[in-house]
Structure formats: structure tokens, C-alpha cells
Amino acid sequence: MARGLRKRIRQKNSENSGFGTNASGRFIKKDGLPNVERKGVNIFNRFSWYHTMLNLSTFQFLSYLVTAYILVNLFFALIYYVIGVEHLTGIDKSDPLNEFIDVFFFSSQTFTTVGYGRIAPVGFMASLVATFEAFLGLLTFAIATGLFYGRFSRPRAYLKFSDIAVIAPFQDVTGLMFRLAPFKNNALTNADVVVSTAIEVSENGETKTNFYTLKTHLSHINTLALNWTVVHKIDENSPFFGFTKDDFYNTPIEIIVHVRAFDEVFSNTVVQRASYVSKEIVYGVKFVPMYYPAKNKEFTLLDLDKINDYMAVDMPNIVEEE
Secondary structure (H helix, E strand, O other): OOOHHHHOOOOOOOOOOOOOOOOOOOOOOOOEEEEEOOOOOOOOHHHHHHHHHOOHHHHHHHHHHHHHHHHHHHHHHHHHHHHHHHHOOOOOOOOOOOOHHHHHHHHHHOOOOOOOOOOOOOHHHHHHHHHHHHHHHHHHHHHHHHHHHHHHHOOOOEEEEEEOEEEEEEEEEEEOOOOOOOEOOOEEEEEEEEEEEEEEEEEEEEEEEEEEEEEEOOOOEEEEEOOOEEEEEOOOOOOOOOOOHHHHHOOOEEEEEEEEEEEEOOOOOEEEEEEEEEHEEEOOEEOOOOOOEEEOOOEEEHHHHHHOOOOEEEOOOOOOOO
């Protein structure tokens, strides 16, 4: 453990992180959500299905919808088939496969309330099932429509973070740096960043996690249009003061990032989180520029493919004072 860290743990650590000293594992996952699993309640109360569906990727969301649609229709088709195809008019009875295919498509027409009319229920049981399925279809599509609208209209920051943080020279010492950039054509203003760190330390034979707020060189910008390289200066006021390359790689560290900005289109505040652990911190490199003027000099090009690009640099020889 670096001497600078031993000095820091004598001071009061930050208490507003939202995590306790005995929390374990990564605190913020790569998707920005807290790495917390809850127990003590059943699964129906443990998850907000609305939030879960909104947080799915577009591919996952559409896959779940299509899969659920097929399974529901297969379920009702099986019920109709068990009741008997003789209770459905217009069924192709040439072979069992054709019967089931017709029953499946009748189910899909009933579920969506299309009702082409070639196949119709006959008798109480078939009509009862068709009535219930049509009612369930109306409710399901109302929910699906709400989810589509919620996903489409929900304010999001749409920020891309670098996969790594770097330790590079900064103002005659060193600095911890990472960068972010908007990847859609949204307009973000009044952007603020709050950076904290969780460092696992041993005290009196016990291992616990201390939290520290990291002061950034620039914590607010008026307009977030290009990339933003967030820098924490590693000086005598930093919990990383005196850290060597091995200290960064071998000490359990997590850098927790909160970015808040105002979206002019949604007229709402958006928030996005990210984190970096020890294995995602690269020592002795600096980021290369990722934006440059266009050839005609009429606009600026922001190359998001370069957000993780870096180059090696010579590090200053910092000697910690006793």
C-alpha cells in the first residue's frame, strides 16, 4: 500500500457515496446501474417490470415481444386444438399439421382482434376462449404501446464513455483521466460531473472500503458538444498521491462517475453513470485527440471510434514529501 494512501485513511472519508464500507464487488456496473442484488421479497416485488423493459436494449426488447407473442398464440392454439377443431369453422382438416397451423393463425387473428372471418368459433367453450383471448390481446397491446412510447420518449443522456481511464502527466504532476462524448444529435448544456473513488484498505486486520470525492480540474461545462476529458489532478490533496504503477494495478480501486446535464429537446435533466476498476486504468499513456476540423473548415468532425485511443508518454518523477 502506498504511503500516500496510509495518510489519507487517517482522514475522514466521504460518507455520501450511497454505499457502505462493507459493500463488496464492483459498485457500478458498466451499464451504469448499481451492482446490487436484493433479497427478502418475492420476485414480483423485487423488480419493476416497467423499468426492466425500458432498460432493455432495442434488440432484447423486440425479441421479448416477438417471443411472447408467439408463445401466447401457441398456448391458445393448443387450447383450441384440445377443445377440438370441430368447434372452429373453416379449418383445413386434410392433416393434423394443417389443422394446427390454421388454429394458430386463428389465435393470432383473435389476439390482435383482426378477425378475417374465414375461421370462427362454434360452441360455448371455443367462443369463451376466443372472447378471453381478444380481451387479453387488447390489454397486451395497450401495455406494449405504452412501453414503446416510454422507450421512445424517455430522456437519455446518450453519452459514450471511454472503456479505460488513464494516468498521464498533468500540470507538472500526474492526473487520472477518462473521457466521454455525446453520440447522438441531442443538445446537452450545463453539464456537471461528480467523481468519487472506492479504495479497499486494511485497518487493524480488517478489510473495508473507503470512499473519497475526487476533485476534478473542470467539473462544469456550458455545452457538451464534443468530447470531454475529465481530469483529476493527483497532488497532495488526492487519495492517489504517492501511488506507483503497481499500486494502481494491485490496489482494489473503483472510480465512480456521475454526469448530469440538461437536454434542450426534452427540456429535462438527464443523468448517466459509469465506473472504472483497477484493471481498466492504464498507467503512463494519454488520450489522442478525437475531433478535428473538416476539410472545408466549415464544421468539426468528432470521431467516436477514437474515444479509447491513446499513446505512451514519459511520466514525471514525483517524489512524495515525508
